[in-house]
Amino acid sequence: SAVISQKPSRDICQRGTSLTIQCQVDSQVTMMFWYRQQPGQSLTLIATANQGSEATYESGFVIDKFPISRPNLTFSTLTVSNMSPEDSSIYLCSVAVIAGGGLSQTQYFGPGTRLLVL
Amino acid sequence: KNQVEQSPQSLIILEGKNCTLQCNYTVSPFSNLRWYKQDTGRGPVSLTIMTFSENTKSNGRYTATLDADTKQSSLHITASQLSDSASYICVVSARNTDKLIFGTGTRLQVFP
Numbered sequence: 017s018a019v020i021s022q023k024p025s026r027d028i029c030q031r032g033t034s035l036t037i038q039c040q041v042d043s044q045v046t047m048m049f050w051y052r053q054q055p056g057q058s059l060t061l062i063a064t065a066n067q068g069s070e071a072t073y074e075s076g077f078v079i080d081k082f083p084i085s086r087p088n089l090t091f092s093t094l095t096v097s098n099m100s101p102e103d104s105s106i107y108l109c110s111v112a113v114i115a116g117g118g119l120s121q122t123q124y125f126g127p128g129t130r131l132l133v134l
Numbered sequence: 135k136n137q138v139e140q141s142p143q144s145l146i147i148l149e150g151k152n153c154t155l156q157c158n159y160t161v162s163p164f165s166n167l168r169w170y171k172q173d174t175g176r177g178p179v180s181l182t183i184m185t186f187s188e189n190t191k192s193n194g195r196y197t198a199t200l201d202a203d204t205k206q207s208s209l210h211i212t213a214s215q216l217s218d219s220a221s222y223i224c225v226v227s228a229r230n231t232d233k234l235i236f237g238t239g240t241r242l243q244v245f246p
Contacts, residue, residue, distance in 0.1 A: 020177075058223060058236040059178070108177050121227075123168075123234060125177035 018043055018111050020126035028132045029099055036095045037129045039109030044089035047112035050082070053128070054105045062107075065092040099133045106130050136161040138226050138237035146243045151214055155240045157207040157224030165229040169198050169209045172221045172239070181209070181222075214244045 019042040029035050039048070048065040062082055063071040071084035086092045096103050109126040138159045147153050159167070166185045170178035182191045182198040184207070190199050195212045211218055224237040 058238045060236075061233060106175075110177075121166075122180060122183060123225075124180070125170075128175070128177045130175065 017122075018045060018113050018124045020109055020111060020124060022107075022109055022126040022129050024129060025127065026130040026132075028134060031100050031133055033099055034095055034097045035099065035131065036093050037107055037109075039092045039094070039126055041090045041111055045111040045113060046089065048086060048092050049110040049112070049123075050084060050092070050094045051108040051110055051125075052105045053108060059108065062094070065094075096131065099131075101133045104131055104133045136226075136228060136235050138224055138235050140222075140224050140237040140240050142240060143238070144241040144243070146245065147214055149214060149216055149244055149246050153211050153214060153242065155209045155211075155222050155224075155242070157209070157237055159205050159207070159224070159226045159235070159237075161205075161226040161228050161235050163229040164202060164205075165227045165231075167198075167200055167207050168225045168227075168234075169196070169207075170223045170225060172223060174220070178223055211242075214242075216244050216246060218242060219244045 021040045023038045050062040051059040053059045061074050062077045063073040065071050065084050065086040067086045083095045106128040108128045112121050112123045114121050141156045168183045169181045172178040181193050181196050184191050184200045186202050197210045200207045221239040221241050223239045225234045227234050
C-alpha cells in the first residue's frame with residue numbers, strides 16, 4: 017500500500033495568484049498522477065508526473081497553467097498558475113502500486129487539496 | 135469511446151437496509167474494474183478490484199460483481215451504516231495503459 021499526504025489541505029486564493037500543492041508518498045513509486053475534481057464531478061486526470069523529465073499532460077491541460085515537478089520517487093508538486101474562479105476544485109495526487117508480480121495495479125489517492133478562487 | 139456510466143446518480147436509504155449500485159462500461163480492451171468510496175472532502179479509497187476472470191469480490195459488507203460479457207458491474211452494500219454515506223465511484227482501466235476511466239459516481243446517503 018501507499019500513504020499519501022498533501023499540503024495544503026485547503027486554501028482560498030485571489031484570482032491572478034498561483035498556488036503550489038505538495039504531494040508526499042511514504043514509499044518510492046514509479047507512477048504518480050495529478051487529478052482535478054470539480055464540484056459534483058468525477059475525477060479528471062491532469063497529468064502524469066514523471067521523475068526526472070517533464071510531466072505528460074492530458075488534453076485540455078498545459079504546462080504553463082499547471083507546472084509539475086517530480087524531483088524524486090516520493091515527492092511531487094502541482095502549481096495552479098494565474099488562478100481564476102473556474103480553477104476552484106479539489107486537486108488530488110495519486111500513485112499506482114504494482115502488485116501480484118505485475119498482474120495488477122492498485123491506485124491510491126491522497127486526501128486532496130480543496131481550492132477556492134475568489 | 136471509452137466510457138463508464140453509473141446509476142443511480144444518488145440514493146437515499148435507511149440504516150440497516152441493503153442497496154445495489156450499478157456500473158456499465160464500454161472500455162476496450164478491458165483490464166480491470168475497481169470500486170472506490172469517496173467521503174466528502176476526502177480522496178477516493180479502493181474497495182475492490184476485479185480482473186476479467188473474476189466475477190465477484192467481497193470486502194466486508196461490500197460485494198462487487200462483474201459480468202465481462204455484458205460489461206456490467208454492481209456494488210452491493212449489506213446492512214448499511216451511517217458511515218457508508220459517501221460517493222461510490224466505478225473506475226475501469228484498459229489493457230496496456232496506465233489511465234483510468236472514471237464514472238461520475240453514485241452519491242449514497244444513509245439515514246438513521
